[in-house]
Amino acid sequence: MGVLAELEAGMADLSTPMRVYVAAGRFTEPEPDLPELAARIRTLLAVIAADDAWRRFLPGYSPPSVPEICTSLEAVETHGAASFLAQVATVDLVWPSHRHMPVETAERAADRVTSLLGPAARWWTNHDTECGAVNGLTPLFDSLLAGTDGEHFTLALQIADD
Incomplete structure (x- = not known):
C-alpha cells in the first residue's frame, strides 16, 4: 500500500458521520504551501455545506476565500499534532464529555x-x-487540523451546532 492509500485509510478511521469530516490527498501543484492547503480546506468546507445534515444550518453559507482561510490558521508544533488530531476526532465540541469514537482508536489512527x-x-x-x-x-462550532509534508495533505474538521 502506498503512502497516499495509507493516509486515506488512516484519515477514514478518524471520520465519524455528520461530525468529523476528513480528507487526504496528494498535491498536484509544484512546491505547494499554505495557500494550496487552504484551497483543499475550502473544498472540504464546501462538501460539508452541501451535506444534507448541515445544509439547513448553513443557509447561504459559502466557504471563506483561500486568503481568509490562511489568516485564520495558526501553526501547531509537529510533536503535538497526533494528540490534537485524536482530539479533533474524539472530543465533542459542544459536549466535551461525549466521545465520537474510542480514544484508543483515534490515537492509533x-x-x-x-x-x-x-x-x-x-x-x-x-x-x-x-x-x-x-x-x-463556518458560522457553527468547528475545529480543524490540517497537515502536509509538502507532497501529501491531511484534513480533519469537526463541526457542531448548539
Whole structure:
C-alpha cells in the first residue's frame, strides 16, 4: 500500500458521520504551501455545506476565500499534532464529555497519519494556541487540523451546532 492509500485509510478511521469530516490527498501543484492547503480546506468546507445534515444550518453559507482561510490558521508544533488530531476526532465540541469514537482508536489512527507525514510535516489549526479561541471557518462550532509534508495533505474538521 502506498503512502497516499495509507493516509486515506488512516484519515477514514478518524471520520465519524455528520461530525468529523476528513480528507487526504496528494498535491498536484509544484512546491505547494499554505495557500494550496487552504484551497483543499475550502473544498472540504464546501462538501460539508452541501451535506444534507448541515445544509439547513448553513443557509447561504459559502466557504471563506483561500486568503481568509490562511489568516485564520495558526501553526501547531509537529510533536503535538497526533494528540490534537485524536482530539479533533474524539472530543465533542459542544459536549466535551461525549466521545465520537474510542480514544484508543483515534490515537492509533492519528499516530499512523502523523508518522506517515513524518517529523518535517507542517500542521495548522483554526485555534489560537495561546488563548484557546477558535477562528471559525463556518458560522457553527468547528475545529480543524490540517497537515502536509509538502507532497501529501491531511484534513480533519469537526463541526457542531448548539
